[in-house]
Amino acid sequence: MLGRMMRPFRASLNPERDVELSQYLAGWRELVRFLIPLGSIFAFATSEASAKVTALEALVHGPEAAHYTSLATMVAWERPGIAPRLSAGCPGSMTMLLLHRALRWSQLCLHRVATGMLGGPDAGAQCSDAYGTALAPHHPWFVRQAAHLAFLAFPSRGRLLELACPGSKEAEARNALVRAAGTLEDVYNRTQGLLADGGLLELA
Numbered sequence: 001m002l003g004r005m006m007r008p009f010r011a012s013l014n015p016e017r018d019v020e021l022s023q024y025l026a027g028w029r030e031l032v033r034f035l036i037p038l039g040s041i042f043a044f045a046t047s048e049a050s051a052k053v054t055a056l057e058a059l060v061h062g063p064e065a066a067h068y069t070s071l072a073t074m075v076a077w078e079r080p081g082i083a084p085r086l087s088a089g090c091p092g093s094m095t096m097l098l099l100h101r102a103l104r105w106s107q108l109c110l111h112r113v114a115t116g117m118l119g120g121p122d123a124g125a126q127c128s129d130a131y132g133t134a135l136a137p138h139h140p141w142f143v144r145q146a147a148h149l150a151f152l153a154f155p156s157r158g159r160l161l162e163l164a165c166p167g168s169k170e171a172e173a174r175n176a177l178v179r180a181a182g183t184l185e186d187v188y189n190r191t192q193g194l195l196a197d198g199g200l201l202e203l204a
C-alpha cells in the first residue's frame with residue numbers, strides 16, 4: 001500500500017529539481033486510496049482531493065498538455081501576464097496549491113502517527129494539530145468546525161498502523177510510515193520552492 005503510493009511520488013522528483021505532474025497526480029491517487037478509510041475527516045482535511053486531482057489530470061492530458069508536463073512548466077505558462085488568454089486565471093497552479101497544502105497535512109499527520117509515544121497525544125489529537133498548522137488557516141469557519149467534529153472519530157494509532165502495513169509488527173509499520181512521510185516531505189519541499197519562486201503561494 002505505502003509502496004504503491006511512494007513509487008510515483010518519488011518518480012515525480014526529476015533530476016532537474018522539478019516535479020513531474022503526471023507522477024505527482026498518480027501518487028495522489030494512491031494517497032487518496034490510503035486516506036479514505038480514515039473516515040469523514042479526510043473529506044474536510046483535503047477538501048475533495050479527488051476532484052482536484054481529476055481537474056489537474058484534465059489539464060495534463062488537455063489541449064495545452066505541453067505546458068503541463070511539470071510544475072515549473074505549468075507555473076511559467078500560467079504566470080499572470082504571461083498567458084493572458086487564460087481567462088480563468090491560473091487554474092492549474094490554484095488547484096496545485098490546494099493539493100500542496102493537503103499533502104502537507106498528510107505528511108505531518110503520518111509522521112506524527114508513526115513517531116507518537118505511549119502516553120503522548122493520541123493519533124486524532126496529533127492529526128488535528130497538523131490540521132491546525134497546515135490547513136485551518138486557509139479554511140472558512142464552518143469547515144474548521146466540521147473538521148473539529150470529524151477528528152473526534154479519528155482512528156487509533158494501532159488502527160492506522162494496521163491500515164498502513166496490514167499484518168506487520170508495530171515497529172515495522174512505524175518505520176515504513178516514517179519513510180513514507182519522509183518521501184512526502186521531499187515532494188512537499190520541492191513543490192513549496194517552485195510555487196514560492198512563481199509567487200503562487202499567495203493565490204488563495
Ligand SMILES: *[C@@H]1O[C@H](CO)[C@@H](O)[C@H](O)[C@H]1NC(C)=O
Pocket residue numbers: 182185186189
Ligand atoms: C524540508 O524543508 C525544511 C525547511 O526548509 C527542512 O527543515 C527539512 O529538513 C526539509 N526536509 C527534507 C526531507 O528535505
